[in-house]
Amino acid sequence: MKVTSAGLVAIFGIAALALLPLVAPPYYVSLMVPFFGYAIALLGFNLLFGYTGLLSFGHAMFLGFGAYGAAIVAGVLGIKSFEAVIVVVALASMLAALPIGYLCVRYTGIFFGMLTLAFGMLFHSFLFKFYHLTGGDSGMRVPRMSILGLEFAKYNKIEFLSGPFYYYCLAQLVLASLLMWRLVHSPFGLHLKTIRDNERKAESLGVHVHRFRLAAFVISAGFGTVGGAILGFRVGLADPELVYWTQSGQLVFMAVLGGFSHFFGPVIGALTYLLLQDQLQSLTQYWRFVLGAILALIVIVLPSGIAGLIAGLRDRVLRSMA
Amino acid sequence: MTALFETTRLSKSYGVLKALEDVTLAIQDGELVSIVGPNGAGKTTLVNLLAGLLAPTAGDVRFLGESVAGMGPVELADRGVARTFQLIQIFPQLTVAETIAAAVVSRQKKRWRLLTRLAGDAQIGRRVAEVAEIFGLVSRLDTLSANLSQGEKKLLDIASAFALDPQVILLDEPTSGVSTADKHSVMNTLIAAAKAAGVKGIVLVEHDMDLVAAYSHRIIALSEGKLLADLPPERFFADPHLIETVIGKRRHN
Numbered sequence: 001m002k003v004t005s006a007g008l009v010a011i012f013g014i015a016a017l018a019l020l021p022l023v024a025p026p027y028y029v030s031l032m033v034p035f036f037g038y039a040i041a042l043l044g045f046n047l048l049f050g051y052t053g054l055l056s057f058g059h060a061m062f063l064g065f066g067a068y069g070a071a072i073v074a075g076v077l078g079i080k081s082f083e084a085v086i087v088v089v090a091l092a093s094m095l096a097a098l099p100i101g102y103l104c105v106r107y108t109g110i111f112f113g114m115l116t117l118a119f120g121m122l123f124h125s126f127l128f129k130f131y132h133l134t135g136g137d138s139g140m141r142v143p144r145m146s147i148l149g150l151e152f153a154k155y156n157k158i159e160f161l162s163g164p165f166y167y168y169c170l171a172q173l174v175l176a177s178l179l180m181w182r183l184v185h186s187p188f189g190l191h192l193k194t195i196r197d198n199e200r201k202a203e204s205l206g207v208h209v210h211r212f213r214l215a216a217f218v219i220s221a222g223f224g225t226v227g228g229a230i231l232g233f234r235v236g237l238a239d240p241e242l243v244y245w246t247q248s249g250q251l252v253f254m255a256v257l258g259g260f261s262h263f264f265g266p267v268i269g270a271l272t273y274l275l276l277q278d279q280l281q282s283l284t285q286y287w288r289f290v291l292g293a294i295l296a297l298i299v300i301v302l303p304s305g306i307a308g309l310i311a312g313l314r315d316r317v318l319r320s321m322a
Numbered sequence: 323m324t325a326l327f328e329t330t331r332l333s334k335s336y337g338v339l340k341a342l343e344d345v346t347l348a349i350q351d352g353e354l355v356s357i358v359g360p361n362g363a364g365k366t367t368l369v370n371l372l373a374g375l376l377a378p379t380a381g382d383v384r385f386l387g388e389s390v391a392g393m394g395p396v397e398l399a400d401r402g403v404a405r406t407f408q409l410i411q412i413f414p415q416l417t418v419a420e421t422i423a424a425a426v427v428s429r430q431k432k433r434w435r436l437l438t439r440l441a442g443d444a445q446i447g448r449r450v451a452e453v454a455e456i457f458g459l460v461s462r463l464d465t466l467s468a469n470l471s472q473g474e475k476k477l478l479d480i481a482s483a484f485a486l487d488p489q490v491i492l493l494d495e496p497t498s499g500v501s502t503a504d505k506h507s508v509m510n511t512l513i514a515a516a517k518a519a520g521v522k523g524i525v526l527v528e529h530d531m532d533l534v535a536a537y538s539h540r541i542i543a544l545s546e547g548k549l550l551a552d553l554p555p556e557r558f559f560a561d562p563h564l565i566e567t568v569i570g571k572r573r574h575n
Contacts, residue, residue: 179437182436182437183436185439185441186435186436186439186440187427187432187435187443187446188433188435190416190423190424190440191427191428191433193415194421194424198412200411201411201412201413201479201482203375203394203396203399204395204399204411204483205424205425205428205482205486206396206400206425206433207396207428207433208433209396
């Protein structure tokens with residue numbers, strides 16, 4: 001049943017997202033590109049949070065790895081194929097995540113959260129202070145790259161982002177979701193869930209707690225990096241603000257808003273957050289206040305998030321039909 | 323013949339507190355050995371040392387001749403040592419089938435299969451069904467562990483340990499929280515399951531002397547961290563002084 005509902009969400013989601021450029025103005029369609037970036041990053045974030053039970057407060061660091069990595073590989077090294085950039089940057093980021101994760105996964109709960117926050121802030125300070133390397137507060141330029149070997153030179157930026165790049169990112173999200181779906185439904189994914197639920201019992205059943213936490217950390221770093229590369233590509237800039245701790249908080253917000261106990265919850269959360277932010281920003285300068293109030297309300301009234309609400313409604317309908 | 327488990331002058335201290343002191347014992351193939359003693363005697367410490375959860379302060383633990391002192395529960399599980407805990411340990415958000423499957427995945431060494439579908443693995447599915455059958459959990463396979471009754475949770479806790487196909491199983495009060503009437507049926511299920519699974523040795527920590535008398539081949543009594551007796555049941559129960567030390571005055575009241 002659960003498989004079917006996740007499948008339904010996926011089919012409706014893909015259909016709606018595929019049709020959007022046909023009905024919405026290009027500018028709004030291009031605004032959806034960050035959604036794809038965040039959604040991919042959140043799939044990884046939730047492998048760590050929803051499936052392994054580790055809440056990272058420094059995950060924006062990996063968005064930064066992606067954006068700055070793209071700026072270095074495409075801008076400095078001159079590799080202008082986005083696929084090659086993504087592969088190189090994701091692998092490098094996963095390699096960098098190994099020692100960071102090795103230190104962090106020895107701790108759980110608030111200590112894990114604080115350590116990841118500390119690493120995130122360290123990276124932010126590095127980006128900010130090492131001006132000659134990173135461009136400091138001006139960031140680094142992320143040049144336009146080819147996708148699937150095609151330049152799309154005749155398209156202006158908005159046309160490119162709302163057309164080919166939009167569909168390219170949609171395909172990436174579909175691929176990332178399929179990959180994550182396989183991961184969480186594999187024997188490996190089962191062992192991650194045992195760690196989330198009861199570490200002591202898991203160990204007694206032969207679950208390598210530390211190694212598996214580290215693996216989840218490294219994989220989630222890979223997803224975060226791909227998301228970050230998309231975000232950097234869209235703006236054309238790798239900006240230190242992308243790594244600031246409030247960005248990590250935003251990822252947590254999105255996951256909670258959508259419902260981290262459900263596979264597509266964080267993806268739904270990312271979409272809702274970005275649409276809400278866009279609407280609120282155009283309505284009031286106090287949009288952060290309203291967003292904060294909404295988060296507080298969600299935690300109190302709807303702890304399982306929007307996906308939990310949908311699942312609850314579905315169960316009620318099914319029960320009334322039975 | 324090499325003993326299954328062997329400890330030599332095993333000691334464990336927490337600061338000045340000596341939880342276990344100079345305990346030397348052996349558990350042979352085919353035995354069910356009960357560890358008894360009053361509260362604070364060091365029974366759970368001994369089990370935690372055998373299970374690799376604790377590292378000894380002094381002395382050694384050998385499993386099938388290999389030193390396993392402080393090796394860690396995962397490595398010991400891989401070598402064929404399973405355990406259950408005094409307090410029920412479950413995975414609240416996992417179903418009964420998933421809980422048993424977690425152990426089967428370890429046993430079949432499939433833990434690093436990142437992209438294989440768990441539900442599509444017939445070998446795992448078959449073993450999960452077998453274990454559930456032995457413990458009478460077949461009708462509950464799709465139930466969330468959190469929604470089971472206390473008795474079922476206890477059974478699941480034990481069933482998942484058995485799913486490791488262990489050579490030795492350490493049972494820390496497997497019938498605690500189970501009604502007196504059900505205790506023998508739980509023990510009978512356990513022993514039948516152990517035979518079916520080819521378990522070579524069972525170490526049982528138990529307060530209930532009726533169970534200890536009924537099922538043990540040998541009784542190891544601890545008191546204040548020291549080995550008090552290591553005797554077959556008929557000799558153990560023939561010594562009133564020993565019984566009084568182990569269970570206090572409860573029986574006489």
